[in-house]
Amino acid sequence: MIRIETLSKTFTLHNQGSAVIPVMANAEFSVAPGECVALTGESGAGKSTLMRMIYGNYLAASGRILIGGTDIVTATPREILALRRHTLGYVSQFLRVVPRVPTREVVAEPLLATGTPPEKARAQVEDLLARLNIPERLWSLSPTTFSGGEQQRVNIARGFAYPYPALLLDEPTASLDAQNRETVLRLVEEAKARGVAIVGIFHDEAARDRLCDRQIDVTRFTPGRAA
Template identity: 80%
Template structure:
């Protein structure tokens, strides 16, 4: 489902005389359906860079990033948008939404985008919000007014609303209490059971050991290690 081959990336610092900083070279990674792979490595090793290249926010210098048969490295913007709508989900650490949109609609949006009937999408969103212990009195309010922990849980609900065949998870259990951490781990296990291919950054070692099938140290992809 996710196939990365000979992937390279560098950044050009235009405000520092055009200095080029290579951050990744010759990266290879394969993630099959129903598998969860954890990215590990020291801060700055390239974990987030690799995730953002898979998502299509960072452009690769060379190599391929196949997700469901689409090469993100060379795809047109419209193709990436379609991929994100139907195939590739992303749970980041931060919630970015249009202000004033009610929380239940924020969570239901991925389902509405793929044609799910509105009431069915809203019902599913309500179920996820309840499962993640977001008080019902908040469902009609914009999540931009919520606490950091509540926003994180809304983001998780939104990311798991549609059954994406592939998922990117950026520290999905960070800062969660024991009760909500357990809910998130269960959601990940359910996604694996239905066949989702998952790539994640898990600083929570216990969570990583529970849900991840393999660990990949991205330090092996840095130019210094090549």
């Protein structure tokens, strides 16, 4: 479902004489349906950079990123948007939403964008919000006013609302208490059971050991650094 082939990335420092800094070279791995793969490595090794390339936020210098047959590296913006709508979900560490949009609508947006009837979307959203312990009195309020933990759970609800075949998870259990952490772990396990291919960054070692079938140390793809 996800395949990375000879992937490389550089950054150009335009304010420093256009110096070119190689940050990743010849990254190679694949993720099968129903498999969860953890990206590991010390801080600065390139975990987040690789995740952003897979999602299409960063453009690779060379190589291929195949998501269900679409190459993110050569895809048009329209193709990437379609992929994000139907195929590739992303649960980031931070919730970024338009202010004053109610929580129900924030979480329902991926469902409504793919044609789910509003009443069905509403029911699915409310089930998820209740499961993630977001109080019902908050569902009609903007999540921009919520605590950090509540915002993270809204972000997780949004990411799991639509049944994406592939999913990127960036620290999904960070800042969560034991009860909500367990709920998120079960959501990930259920996604794996449905056949979702998952790439994640997990600093929570116990969560990583429980969820992940393999670990990829991205240090081995970092020029000048030994794994």
